[in-house]
Amino acid sequence: MNVTLRVWRQANASSEGRMVTYQVQDVSPDMSFLEMLDLLNEDLTVKGEEPVAFDHDCREGICGMCGVVINGTAHGRGNSPVPTTTCQLHMRSFEDGAVIDVEPWRAGPFPVIKDLVVDRGAFDRIIQAGGYVSVNTGAAPDAHANAVGKLKADRAFDAATCIGCGACVAACPNSSGMLFTAAKITHLAMLPQGQPERKLRIKNMIAQHDSEGFGGCTNIGECAEVCPKQIPFDTISQLNRDLIASLFSRDGK
Template sequence: MKINLRIWRQANGDSPGKLVNYTLERVNPNMSFLEMLDLLNEQLIKSEQSPLEFDNDCREGICGSCGMVINGIAHGQAKLTAACQLYMRNFQEGETITVEPWRATAFPVIKDLVVDRSALDRIIAAGGYISVRNGAAPDANSLPVNKADSDRAFEYATCIGCGACVAACPNASASLFTAAKIAHLALLPQGQPERKLRVKKMAEQMAQEGFGDCSNHGECQAVCPQGISLDAIAKMRREYIRSLF
């Protein structure tokens, strides 16, 4: 199939960027989106042009590396799908596809589609951890956890830290990402020692990094490849209020 591409090219964070047009003629519908970009890079290298830079690693929708905006939607139009798991059969013959990096002040462009997402790491470092000695797996089984709480904690723990929530949010808020970790640990006994301090530190770090606040648009939930609900943000709000007393 033939695909027309409009891709954001930017040499570095200090240089102006622009959308550049490319055409691919031999795209297999069973290719993943990233395999299609690999094909583009082969074409660019053969013509002695600079290859496109884009983040990727596992290509299995697990690591969260492959963040990009496809036709105006973080990760593309397929629901509950990271960009690496999006396939070219989701597009039409001759379609024009626009590909851009995550857009947020806290995610400065490094090159082309690659952005610096280390702000998310710093939010986790501020409080998204436990300090108790948990022991080996058999010891963990000795701590009874309510099944409903366990299921909810697991849902929140599935966050892959891709940053799609930030890219989709009109406020560039990292609330869903931050809330997922806060809610995950707040529901488990291992997370109780730092419970109050955790939410304060992570919320403060999120603000310091330049992310906006949540105004309940729900765009984050719509594009999250793991389907994490806005309920996590409500849980974070309650945890923050709880930490004040």
């Protein structure tokens, strides 16, 4: 099959970008979307043009490195029958002759580095603000010291599957990083190990989230819709609940 791509090209963070049209021929329906971009890049390289820069690594949907907006939806969710990362979206989801728009995540806290590559360091800084349990290596009690009920363990797990790809921010009309933040809050809030720092953690993480310049959540739900790992939307409510509780708690700062 053949497709027409309209790809965002931007030389670096400070330059202006624009959409550039390319034809990609002999695309196999079994190719992943990124393999199709590889094909385009091989072609551009042979012609002596600069290939399109895009982030990717594991190509099996778990590292969270890849992510572009395809036809207006993060990871091409609008074209995929199931929640997906960009690397697991396959060309059989498109028709022969399709015109496909490809853009980077767009959000103030995710500045474009080049073409489709953005800087998601803000996510790391949110984790640095408190997305952990303070336990030094060697200081752990026996793993069976605390039992965790199945329901809470499962809920913690559902939230912990976040891969930090940033699709939630890319899809959010407010550019809010709330689903990402809420996933970590909920993961640790459900476990006994997360309790001592629970109140402090949420205050610090929210403060960092806001200072990074992410927007606020208005409960629209685009984030959970495009999330490749289906982080439950209700984690955000868990975050809100803990945040309210932290305002009335002496544990917090």
